[in-house]
Amino acid sequence: MLKINNLKAGIEDNQILKGINLEIKTGQVHAIMGPNGSGKSTLASVIAGKEEYEVEGGEIDFEGTDLLDLSPEERAHKGVFLSFQYPVEIPGISVSNFIKTSINERRKAAGLDPMPAKELLRKLREKMELLSIKKGYLSRNMNDGFSGGEKKRNEIFQMAILEPKLSILDETDSGLDIDALRIVANGVNKLRSEDNATIVITHYQRLLDYIVPDFVHVLHNGRIIKSGGKELAHELEEKGYDWITKEADKKWD
Amino acid sequence: MIEKKQLSEDKLLEKVTTTEYKYGFTTDIESDTIPKGLSEDVVRIISAKKNEPQWMLDYRLKAYKAWIEMEEPEWANVSYAKPNYQDIIYYSAPKQKPVLDSLDDLDPEMKKMFDKLGISINEQNKLANVAVDIVMDSVSVATSFKEKLGDLGIIFCSISDAIQDHPKLVKKYLGTVVPARDNFFSALNSAVFSDGSFCYIPKGIKCPMELSTYFRINEAGTGQFERTLLIADEGSQVSYLEGCTAPMRDENQLHAAVVELIAMDDADIKYSTVQNWYPGNAEGVGGVFNFVTKRGICYKNAKISWTQVETGSAVTWKYPSCILKGDNSIGEFFSVAVTNNFQQADTGTKMIHLGKNTKSTIIAKGISAGKSNGNYRGLVRIAKGATNSRNFSQCDSLLMGDKCGSHTFPYIEVKNNSSKIEHEATTSKIGEDQLFYCNQRGIGTEQAITLIVNGYCKDVLNQLPMEFAVEAQKLLEISLEGSVG
Ligand SMILES: Nc1ncnc2c1ncn2[C@@H]1O[C@H](COP(=O)(O)OP(=O)(O)OP(=O)(O)O)[C@@H](O)[C@H]1O
Ligand SMILES: [Mg+2]
Numbered sequence: 001m002l003k004i005n006n007l008k009a010g011i012e013d014n015q016i017l018k019g020i021n022l023e024i025k026t027g028q029v030h031a032i033m034g035p036n037g038s039g040k041s042t043l044a045s046v047i048a049g050k051e052e053y054e055v056e057g058g059e060i061d062f063e064g065t066d067l068l069d070l071s072p073e074e075r076a077h078k079g080v081f082l083s084f085q086y087p088v089e090i091p092g093i094s095v096s097n098f099i100k101t102s103i104n105e106r107r108k109a110a111g112l113d114p115m116p117a118k119e120l121l122r123k124l125r126e127k128m129e130l131l132s133i134k135k136g137y138l139s140r141n142m143n144d145g146f147s148g149g150e151k152k153r154n155e156i157f158q159m160a161i162l163e164p165k166l167s168i169l170d171e172t173d174s175g176l177d178i179d180a181l182r183i184v185a186n187g188v189n190k191l192r193s194e195d196n197a198t199i200v201i202t203h204y205q206r207l208l209d210y211i212v213p214d215f216v217h218v219l220h221n222g223r224i225i226k227s228g229g230k231e232l233a234h235e236l237e238e239k240g241y242d243w244i245t246k247e248a249d250k251k252w253d
Numbered sequence: 254m255i256e257k258k259q260l261s262e263d264k265l266l267e268k269v270t271t272t273e274y275k276y277g278f279t280t281d282i283e284s285d286t287i288p289k290g291l292s293e294d295v296v297r298i299i300s301a302k303k304n305e306p307q308w309m310l311d312y313r314l315k316a317y318k319a320w321i322e323m324e325e326p327e328w329a330n331v332s333y334a335k336p337n338y339q340d341i342i343y344y345s346a347p348k349q350k351p352v353l354d355s356l357d358d359l360d361p362e363m364k365k366m367f368d369k370l371g372i373s374i375n376e377q378n379k380l381a382n383v384a385v386d387i388v389m390d391s392v393s394v395a396t397s398f399k400e401k402l403g404d405l406g407i408i409f410c411s412i413s414d415a416i417q418d419h420p421k422l423v424k425k426y427l428g429t430v431v432p433a434r435d436n437f438f439s440a441l442n443s444a445v446f447s448d449g450s451f452c453y454i455p456k457g458i459k460c461p462m463e464l465s466t467y468f469r470i471n472e473a474g475t476g477q478f479e480r481t482l483l484i485a486d487e488g489s490q491v492s493y494l495e496g497c498t499a500p501m502r503d504e505n506q507l508h509a510a511v512v513e514l515i516a517m518d519d520a521d522i523k524y525s526t527v528q529n530w531y532p533g534n535a536e537g538v539g540g541v542f543n544f545v546t547k548r549g550i551c552y553k554n555a556k557i558s559w560t561q562v563e564t565g566s567a568v569t570w571k572y573p574s575c576i577l578k579g580d581n582s583i584g585e586f587f588s589v590a591v592t593n594n595f596q597q598a599d600t601g602t603k604m605i606h607l608g609k610n611t612k613s614t615i616i617a618k619g620i621s622a623g624k625s626n627g628n629y630r631g632l633v634r635i636a637k638g639a640t641n642s643r644n645f646s647q648c649d650s651l652l653m654g655d656k657c658g659s660h661t662f663p664y665i666e667v668k669n670n671s672s673k674i675e676h677e678a679t680t681s682k683i684g685e686d687q688l689f690y691c692n693q694r695g696i697g698t699e700q701a702i703t704l705i706v707n708g709y710c711k712d713v714l715n716q717l718p719m720e721f722a723v724e725a726q727k728l729l730e731i732s733l734e735g736s737v738g
Binding site for chain 1: 686
């Protein structure tokens with residue numbers, strides 16, 4: 001589904017991603033871990049198409065098209081979804097209006113009519129229930145005054161409704177309380193299917209206990225320096241990053 | 254050499270024409286424009302051209318004398334090259350004055366302009382409920398639905414006609430809410446105003462249609478000094494719409510209007526404005542200077558509600574205000590003020606509570622984009638006798654990008670402790686992060702801005718009559734096109 005080939009990107013003269021290679025197949029969950037500032041969020045942003053980052057080389061093949069040729073909204077229409085590490089507040093737009101527009105823009109791109117109100121309502125209700133979201137939430141402005149945890153839950157709510165093919169969850173676990181983490185993780189698991197794939201960016205094993213990854217990658221200094229199975233995450237939890245980063249630093253210096 | 258000759262010829266010509274007017278003003282009223290500049294004679298010429306009675310001339314002359322003693326105000330948070338008041342033509346009439354039986358007889362060029370704005374004449378005709386009085390370059394060229402209103406005793410005409418046909422009403426109320434010497438621009442307006450609208454709603458009458466006036470500046474270098482006087486007699490009701498636009502201009506044009514509203518006991522006036530004067534180009538060249546004095550007075554149980562959507566002008570200086578004189582009277586101010594590129598706005602309201610149990614609401618939404626600067630300036634004054642008065646103010650700013658600015662200057666003076674004042678203010682920003690977030694959810698940038706802006710302005714746009722709200726929404730979109738990213 002997704003094949004990233006030697007991706008290099010940065011900001012101004014500062015190269016942040018220094019040659020990323022990653023292949024993700026449908027039905028898979030990949031976890032990306034790594035120290036602060038290693039480039040995890042940057043990778044997520046570049047996949048989603050944030051223009052702030054300059055792509056210096058490489059490809060991001062997504063089901064046969066190079067995402068780098070598409071605008072962020074076109075990527076979204078193709079089924080790329082990013083759950084933001086720091087969801088932003090959008091003044092003036094209610095959650096329901098935002099989600100309605102989001103759904104219908106994607107449908108429009110696919111040549112479909114807007115979703116009938118009834119169907120939309122049913123869907124909103126169903127997903128609110130899935131994620132234990134309280135009533136009254138739909139009429140609030142997008143993320144406006146939301147607590148940290150509420151913002152994260154709102155991200156997964158949108159994911160649940162948009163049913164993307166590729167979801168990138170950037171530290172969705174941070175800021176969630178223990179119960180919320182379970183609810184959100186449970187929601188993500190329910191949405192998993194043979195047709196979609198998930199990238200989970202996290203610092204903690206705890207999330208991976210719920211959302212069990214097929215692969216774990218360690219990102220350091222703009223490169224994936226180690227990949228393994230779910231047991232790699234346990235190892236990192238125990239030993240930290242030093243033992244692999246030192247080795248990598250030697251190699252790249 | 255040739256240039257020099259040309260110059261002296263021009264001077265000579267100017268001198269000749271000026272002289273001609275100087276001595277011939279009482280008889281020579283045929284010509285379309287008068288020479289540039291302002292003097293006592295110019296004031297006399299304007300008055301004479303309009304065939305005004307002596308009291309009107311006296312009023313103008315008194316205002317003029319006050320004006321020459323006054324200084325142009327500098328306290329507003331705007332900066333601009335002050336107009337040269339001697340370089341402005343103070344009176345100009347359209348080349349011919351067509352008397353139109355219906356709106357269909359309108360100049361096709363003008364029709365085109367209305368179409369561009371989305372307020373085609375055809376549409377207006379369908380909206381049979383709208384009476385349109387079009388002020389083109391200072392003189393009314395079309396008035397409609399007059400008879401229908403006449404049956405109810407409603408007077409809706411140009412202020413020039415009102416001075417001729419209803420001198421008692423004009424004399425009684427003109428300058429009572431905004432005295433000539435109120436400020437520099439009101440004095441100027443009082444001296445030279447060329448035309449505007451007059452409206453009188455008799456006792457107990459509910460005006461059955463929205464009264465609407467479209468203004469435009471047409472001739473280069475012509476200052477516009479509209480004068481509006483609206484009187485709602487006891488227990489009457491009226492909704493008045495004012496909208497304007499100006500075509501492209503390279504030189505700055507001055508617009509200094511005065512609007513006076515009088516709401517007698519139990520009367521209700523709703524005054525809505527969509528202002529779209531030429532804001533200047535993207536480099537900040539040209540554009541209209543809009544220095545407006547708008548004020549209304551409420552007697553017992555009366556209500557005045559100002560709604561404005563301000564998208565145009567290079568510099569805006571405008572504070573629609575309410576004097577809540579009568580007990581239980583209500584003042585409202587709903588405003589959206591957009592500044593883009595190099596536009597500057599200093600706008601807000603004054604709520605002066607004098608009567609008991611008076612209530613005022615202020616909802617001001619500023620949107621700044623480009624390198625513009627938007628300011629809210631508001632005053633809530635609660636006098637000693639205004640017991641149990643209340644004010645609620647909400648002033649929000651929305652910034653697009655990070656090169657623009659916004660400031661809020663809320664002044665509050667309370668002289669009585671049974672009154673209650675609430676003030677809320679927020680600032681939000683639409684930056685790349687917000688837009689990327691929307692993009693990531695499949696919502697394109699232009700659409701995201703439209704959604705955000707409409708949501709943000711909802712409380713104000715909801716106050717506008719339906720067809721105006723649509724137009725205002727369109728204007729907001731147009732004026733913010735390409736403002737971020
Ligand atoms: N917009 C930006 N401007 C300047 N530097 C940036 C920008 N975005 C990222 N960087 C830099 O790139 C590096 C990678 O940042 P990134 O946010 O991708 O890290 P991360 O792995 O997600 O870290 P964390 O675990 O703290 O979320 C950091 O050194 C960061 O300072
Ligand atoms: Mg990060």
